[in-house]
Amino acid sequence: MDEFESFFRWLHQAHGLNFSVAYDAYDRAQYLSGLWTTIKLSVLCIGVSLVIGVIGAWAQGARFAPVRWAMHGYVAFFRNTPPLIQLYFFFFAIGSVLPGLVGDDGARPLVSNFAWAVIALSFFAGALNVEIFRSGLEAVPQTTVEAAESLGYTRLQAYVHVVLPLAVRISLPALGTNLVNLAKTTTLAYAIAVPELLYVSAQIWSEQLNVREMMNVVLVSYVGLIAVLVWVLHRWERALRVPGYGQDE
Amino acid sequence: MSVRSSIMVPRGAPLPVLLPLRRPAPRSLTLPLDAAWQRRATLVVLVLLASWLLCAEALAQAGVARPGIVALLWKWTPVIFSGFLFNILISVLSMAIGTVAGVALGLLQVSLVRPVRRSAWVVTQFFRNAPWLVILFYCILLIPFEFTILGATVPFPAWIKAVIGLSLPVMAYVSEFVRGAVSSIPSGQWEAAESLAFSRLQTMTMIILPQCVKRLLPPWMNLYAILTMATPLVSIVGVQEAMTLTRAALSSEGRFDLLIPMYLYILVWFFLYCYPISRYTVRLEQRHGRAS
Numbered sequence: 001m002d003e004f005e006s007f008f009r010w011l012h013q014a015h016g017l018n019f020s021v022a023y024d025a026y027d028r029a030q031y032l033s034g035l036w037t038t039i040k041l042s043v044l045c046i047g048v049s050l051v052i053g054v055i056g057a058w059a060q061g062a063r064f065a066p067v068r069w070a071m072h073g074y075v076a077f078f079r080n081t082p083p084l085i086q087l088y089f090f091f092f093a094i095g096s097v098l099p100g101l102v103g104d105d106g107a108r109p110l111v112s113n114f115a116w117a118v119i120a121l122s123f124f125a126g127a128l129n130v131e132i133f134r135s136g137l138e139a140v141p142q143t144t145v146e147a148a149e150s151l152g153y154t155r156l157q158a159y160v161h162v163v164l165p166l167a168v169r170i171s172l173p174a175l176g177t178n179l180v181n182l183a184k185t186t187t188l189a190y191a192i193a194v195p196e197l198l199y200v201s202a203q204i205w206s207e208q209l210n211v212r213e214m215m216n217v218v219l220v221s222y223v224g225l226i227a228v229l230v231w232v233l234h235r236w237e238r239a240l241r242v243p244g245y246g247q248d249e
Numbered sequence: 250m251s252v253r254s255s256i257m258v259p260r261g262a263p264l265p266v267l268l269p270l271r272r273p274a275p276r277s278l279t280l281p282l283d284a285a286w287q288r289r290a291t292l293v294v295l296v297l298l299a300s301w302l303l304c305a306e307a308l309a310q311a312g313v314a315r316p317g318i319v320a321l322l323w324k325w326t327p328v329i330f331s332g333f334l335f336n337i338l339i340s341v342l343s344m345a346i347g348t349v350a351g352v353a354l355g356l357l358q359v360s361l362v363r364p365v366r367r368s369a370w371v372v373t374q375f376f377r378n379a380p381w382l383v384i385l386f387y388c389i390l391l392i393p394f395e396f397t398i399l400g401a402t403v404p405f406p407a408w409i410k411a412v413i414g415l416s417l418p419v420m421a422y423v424s425e426f427v428r429g430a431v432s433s434i435p436s437g438q439w440e441a442a443e444s445l446a447f448s449r450l451q452t453m454t455m456i457i458l459p460q461c462v463k464r465l466l467p468p469w470m471n472l473y474a475i476l477t478m479a480t481p482l483v484s485i486v487g488v489q490e491a492m493t494l495t496r497a498a499l500s501s502e503g504r505f506d507l508l509i510p511m512y513l514y515i516l517v518w519f520f521l522y523c524y525p526i527s528r529y530t531v532r533l534e535q536r537h538g539r540a541s
Contacts, residue, residue, distance in 0.1 A: 069293050070293075073291070073293050073294040073297075076291055076294065076524065077294050077516075077520060079527065080474070080478075080519070080520050080523040080524045080527055081478065081516045081519045081520050081523070082477075082478040082479070082480070082481045082516075082519050083478065084481045084482055084484075084485075084492070085481055085492060085512065085515055085516050085519065086516070088492070088496075088512060089509075089512040089513065089516060092508060092512065093508040093509040093511075093512045093513075094509070096505065096508050097508075097509070152264075180378075184378075184379075184380040184381065185380070186380075187380040187381075187382040187383060188382065188482075190382065190485065191485050198380075198382065198383060198386070202386075211390050211391070212391060215386065215387050215390060215391060218383055218386075219379055219383055219384075219387060222378075222379055222380055222383050223375060223378050223379050226378040226379070226380075227378060230378065
């Protein structure tokens with residue numbers, strides 16, 4: 001570890017390449033906490049957006065027409081408006097209406113900016129997940145549903161035990177693409193000062209004045225992070241592929 | 250296991266298979282999402298927005314004598330519209346640059362030379378996996394603000410750097426589309442062209458690519474809608490566009506009750522521009538689905 005640090009110190013002094021995250025303990029701690037926040041944000045958003053997708057796809061097939069309309073409206077609106085402005089809308093517009101909490105350490109907002117980022121990004125990605133799950137549900141053969149019904153399943157039981165598991169497996173490729181996009185979109189949280197990777201890196205480069213080096217570190221970190229996610233999803237997709245659907249490799 | 254235990258058959262009751270046949274509800278679990286539904290949903294959204302705005306207007310005018318919400322939105326419309334036109338300009342330029350570069354990169358991805366193919370793949374994956382905002386920061390901060398060519402100083406304003414920053418991910422996506430489209434053309438087409446003594450270049454430009462255009466059009470249009478929705482990102486890196494102007498308008502009015510209507514208003518602007526594009530994309534896809 002010492003040699004690692006002294007190498008980067010030497011790189012800074014001899015060649016002017018200031019990778020401060022490699023040798024400066026404070027900068028490194030900041031960078032790692034940013035990385036951790038990005039991972040937390042991504043995982044939380046993926047989870048919440050999946051829940052929205054499953055419930056939404058169910059609601060699109062609801063018997064009560066207004067529920068269907070509301071769901072179509074939600075999907076159409078969130079799919080066709082910029083995620084950044086959605087985030088601003090939640091944080092600045094809705095957030096300004098909500099009351100604040102007054103605790104021992106002074107007043108603070110009811111919903112923190114991290115929570116707003118999770119809400120806004122999940123709603124954005126959730127709208128796409130609804131569409132993806134819906135097309136997955138439509139791809140489940142009607143005969144499978146009839147078979148479940150002839151075995152005495154109720155509509156909900158058939159949905160939970162037969163249709164949904166198959167639909168998830170069919171829609172995995174499209175779902176994977178959307179979840180990767182969601183992880184990339186978490187950088188937008190920068191705009192509302194959530195201390196995620198991009199935000200803490202901007203702080204580091206404005207203190208150390210090493211924009212060039214830090215920018216490359218950020219780019220490589222994100223590409224690495226996304227590559228891990230892509231790899232995991234790809235493994236998952238292959239393991240859960242329904243035989244007889246899509247192209248056989 | 251859970252499947253079996255969840256079918257609750259009361260003790261002594263006949264098994265479901267022994268019950269008299271009851272026709273299941275004729276409706277399937279999901280409804281096909283046809284154009285009429287989508288239109289109705291859009292109408293509902295817009296009517297709700299409009300009625301809510303009118304309510305807010307009435308409430309605002311019932312109080313002290315201040316300009317109403319609708320009047321304020323109307324007052325700022327020309328400013329926001331000019332910003333929005335700039336967003337569209339950025340999206341069109343980025344799309345043009347990204348498409349040209351992407352087609353070239355995509356063709357390199359199907360090159361016969363292995364190192365070329367591999368390196369084009371690496372470039373594509375890199376820009377596809379990097380977040381748009383990070384690429385944007387990269388271009389804004391690391392491209393110099395002016396170039397000196399033959400003694401003459403050429404300024405390089407931030408918005409052009411932003412256009413380049415947005416066109417890089419577009420390039421990567423288009424490259425993947427092209428690769429996918431080329432490899433989806435049946436190999437019989439290649440063989441037939443070869444038997445007619447077409448060179449590889451001729452086969453590509455006269456046989457394969459024209460057939461790819463039809464397959465490329467829907468994802469390409471979808472990408473354009475996504476790019477348009479990404480243009481507000483340039484406001485984060487300090488280029489003035491619709492979002493910047495909206496926030497400036499908000500801070501100059503300093504009205505608390507204007508926040509929600511104003512942000513909704515700019516969202517509706519983008520919606521009105523992107524929604525027709527995505528509807529048309531779906532229609533194109535459906536037509537192709539029927540044709541093939």
